[in-house]
Amino acid sequence: MKKRLLLTVLAGLLALPLLIGQAHAQIRIGLMAPLTGSWASEGQAMKQIVDLLAEELNNAGGVLGQKVEIVAEDDAGDPRTAALAAQRLSTRGIVAVIGTYGSSITEASQNIYDENKIVQVATGSTAIRLSEKGLRYFFRTSPRDDEQGLVAATTLKDMGFGKVAILHDNTTYAKGLADEAQALLKDSDVEIVFFDALTPGERDYSAILSQLRARAPEVVLFTGYFPEAGLLLRQKKGMGWDVPFIGGDATNNPDLVSIAGKEAAESFMFLSPPVPQDLDSPEATSFMAAYRAKYNDDPASVWAVLAGDAFNVIVAAIKGSGSTEPDKIAEYLRTGLTDFEGLTGTIAFDDKGDRVGELYRVYKVDGEGRFILQP
Amino acid sequence: MQLFLEQLTNGLAVGGIYALIALGYTMVYGVLKLINFAHGDLFTIGAFLGLTLLLSLGLTDHIGPVAGIIVLALMVMGLVAVIGALLERTAYRPLRTSPRLSAVVSALGASIFFQNAIMLIYGARFRVYPHDLLPTTSISLFGVDIPVMRIVLFAASLVMMAGLYYFVQRTKTGTAIRAAAIDQGAAKLMGIDVNRVIMYVFLIGPALGGAAGMMVGLYYGQINFTMGWVYGLKAFTAAILGGIGNIPGAMLGGLLLGVIEAMGATYISLAWKDAISFMVLILILIFRPTGILGERVADKV
Numbered sequence: 001m002k003k004r005l006l007l008t009v010l011a012g013l014l015a016l017p018l019l020i021g022q023a024h025a026q027i028r029i030g031l032m033a034p035l036t037g038s039w040a041s042e043g044q045a046m047k048q049i050v051d052l053l054a055e056e057l058n059n060a061g062g063v064l065g066q067k068v069e070i071v072a073e074d075d076a077g078d079p080r081t082a083a084l085a086a087q088r089l090s091t092r093g094i095v096a097v098i099g100t101y102g103s104s105i106t107e108a109s110q111n112i113y114d115e116n117k118i119v120q121v122a123t124g125s126t127a128i129r130l131s132e133k134g135l136r137y138f139f140r141t142s143p144r145d146d147e148q149g150l151v152a153a154t155t156l157k158d159m160g161f162g163k164v165a166i167l168h169d170n171t172t173y174a175k176g177l178a179d180e181a182q183a184l185l186k187d188s189d190v191e192i193v194f195f196d197a198l199t200p201g202e203r204d205y206s207a208i209l210s211q212l213r214a215r216a217p218e219v220v221l222f223t224g225y226f227p228e229a230g231l232l233l234r235q236k237k238g239m240g241w242d243v244p245f246i247g248g249d250a251t252n253n254p255d256l257v258s259i260a261g262k263e264a265a266e267s268f269m270f271l272s273p274p275v276p277q278d279l280d281s282p283e284a285t286s287f288m289a290a291y292r293a294k295y296n297d298d299p300a301s302v303w304a305v306l307a308g309d310a311f312n313v314i315v316a317a318i319k320g321s322g323s324t325e326p327d328k329i330a331e332y333l334r335t336g337l338t339d340f341e342g343l344t345g346t347i348a349f350d351d352k353g354d355r356v357g358e359l360y361r362v363y364k365v366d367g368e369g370r371f372i373l374q375p
Numbered sequence: 376m377q378l379f380l381e382q383l384t385n386g387l388a389v390g391g392i393y394a395l396i397a398l399g400y401t402m403v404y405g406v407l408k409l410i411n412f413a414h415g416d417l418f419t420i421g422a423f424l425g426l427t428l429l430l431s432l433g434l435t436d437h438i439g440p441v442a443g444i445i446v447l448a449l450m451v452m453g454l455v456a457v458i459g460a461l462l463e464r465t466a467y468r469p470l471r472t473s474p475r476l477s478a479v480v481s482a483l484g485a486s487i488f489f490q491n492a493i494m495l496i497y498g499a500r501f502r503v504y505p506h507d508l509l510p511t512t513s514i515s516l517f518g519v520d521i522p523v524m525r526i527v528l529f530a531a532s533l534v535m536m537a538g539l540y541y542f543v544q545r546t547k548t549g550t551a552i553r554a555a556a557i558d559q560g561a562a563k564l565m566g567i568d569v570n571r572v573i574m575y576v577f578l579i580g581p582a583l584g585g586a587a588g589m590m591v592g593l594y595y596g597q598i599n600f601t602m603g604w605v606y607g608l609k610a611f612t613a614a615i616l617g618g619i620g621n622i623p624g625a626m627l628g629g630l631l632l633g634v635i636e637a638m639g640a641t642y643i644s645l646a647w648k649d650a651i652s653f654m655v656l657i658l659i660l661i662f663r664p665t666g667i668l669g670e671r672v673a674d675k676v
Contacts, residue, residue: 207385211378214378
């Protein structure tokens with residue numbers, strides 16, 4: 001009796017690979033995201049969105065007559081874990097991978113995917129060097145830091161500011177953006193009266209604000225993240241200093257307003273890719289409706305939505321090239337995909353795999369603490 | 376000149392907070408020769424408990440903001456003191472006769488435990504104190520606008536420090552603490568209950584640290600589970616700067632560190648602010664290895 005049970009179990013175990021092999025007939029798309037760690041909220045939102053889009057696609061019949069399966073792997077927002085995640089995903093028969101959020105995390109996985117001939121579409125990694133390496137299978141739906149720097153510089157010039165202070169926080173992203181903006185502003189007649197970094201994670205920035213005020217800038221460009229931006233706004237108001245602040249896309253987070261308070265946050269401006277709430281394309285509206293129906297909330301972060309766009313372009317490339325061959329998918333993304341209507345606007349890629357077109361918009365915080373898209 | 380005065384007040388305000396936290400490090404070191412690495416997290420706990428009590432009890436609505444905040448501060452200090460005493464009981468007392476390293480490892484473990492516990496209970500996102508609790512008026516002194524609340528907070532930290540100094544210097548328990556700091560064995564022979572003394576130290580230090588956490592939450596608004604790390608490191612530096620184990624030294628070290636930071640940021644470089652503070656620390660340790668006021672709980676009156 002016992003023997004028979006054992007045999008059944010063994011037979012079951014032997015049949016398992018066959019069953020998995022069956023599932024293999026589906027098209028597998030990988031998702032590498034920070035599901036734990038300090039960026040966990042971003043990663044979990046990425047997974048929610050990609051899951052939703054895959055479910056919609058499968059209900060509509062899938063692509064090339066096959067269903068799509070999402071294989072998610074956690075990179076914990078850490079380069080070493082990301083390298084492991086990339087190794088693991090590479091062995092699981094995926095045709096393409098979505099992800100990931102941080103630039104240094106993406107960098108740790110790039111070569112692994114490239115060697116394994118897997119198309120990678122990054123979603124939140126904005127560092128310039130990622131696409132300057134000439135990797136054939138690398139794409140990203142997020143913009144690059146130099147584009148943001150350009151938009152920052154043009155916005156400051158267009159608004160007619162003559163004396164600009166630039167403050168960053170010494171992280172790769174913030175320093176890079178500050179350098180880009182500074183270089184672009186130097187060529188014009190804008191005077192940069194201040195360029196330095198604060199230490200993130202502290203609570204009191206009044207010493208920095210005092211020093212900034214002594215230089216009498218007409219506007220302050222802060223390229224760091226939202227927690228520090230919120231404190232700066234709050235303490236600036238506390239000292240009764242009335243100077244406009246402009247932030248980079250890392251300040252696009254509703255927590256900015258709760259930290260600064262509505263009064264202090266009012267009329268703060270920042271640059272960011274548009275959130276789908278602000279787009280009226282049919283793709284964006286139907287996505288928003290589906291997201292609300294499933295998760296009973298609006299997607300908080302634009303970076304998670306860019307993961308949805310990564311999924312959409314991969315599917316479009318499989319459909320368009322009629323194949324799951326990595327070379328054909330990459331080729332189609334580079335040349336065949338034009339004016340694709342994504343969730344965050346029109347998508348096309350240039351030769352390096354960077355997204356083409358102007359993605360950045362200017363947002364302004366109103367008296368109620370809402371982020372209002374500026375015309 | 377105006378910038379100098381402004382930075383001086385900025386530095387003193389931050390320094391007052393550093394000093395309050397530094398007292399906890401220095402008292403524990405004075406008596407046990409142990410660096411309580413979990414002290415920064417007790418500061419964080421103070422900030423979070425303050426927020427929880429503030430929101431759940433609504434004291435400021437019932438008895439007015441001033442009385443409400445004072446009651447709240449007393450409750451936070453009491454609760455954090457209890458947590459501090461429990462920490463001593465569970466993490467340090469069993470290891471008191473073990474090699475020094477075991478207690479240090481235990482302290483680091485306690486720190487990680489507290490940090491994760493706070494994250495699991497309150498979440499990893501930033502939490503925010505209500506905004507309209509404190510008045511935002513400022514007064515003008517020598518052409519410098521100073522927010523009234525900053526003066527109040529600075530005064531509050533001075534009062535707490537003065538109270539502690541009086542307690543240690545003038546009361547019987549304070550004398551016992553000083554005696555145990557000089558020589559635990561001899562103190563025991565003189566009939567002092569050393570375990571009790573150590574418990575007092577672990578009640579007072581965390582209470583002050585918890586109060587500092589709540590003050591930071593009230594004044595700056597934003598708190599999160601990792602905030603104890605930066606403040607703990609700075610306060611620890613301040614304690615060494617003044618002479619670890621030395622109570623007036625911790626106060627002086629805290630205020631000095633705040634001012635050095637503000638001045639370094641203004642006249643040298645913003646990005647190098649922390650490096651400058653630590654450079655000053657290194658210089659002082661080279662030329663005066665026991666810190667500015669020397670390494671001992673003050674045993675002279």
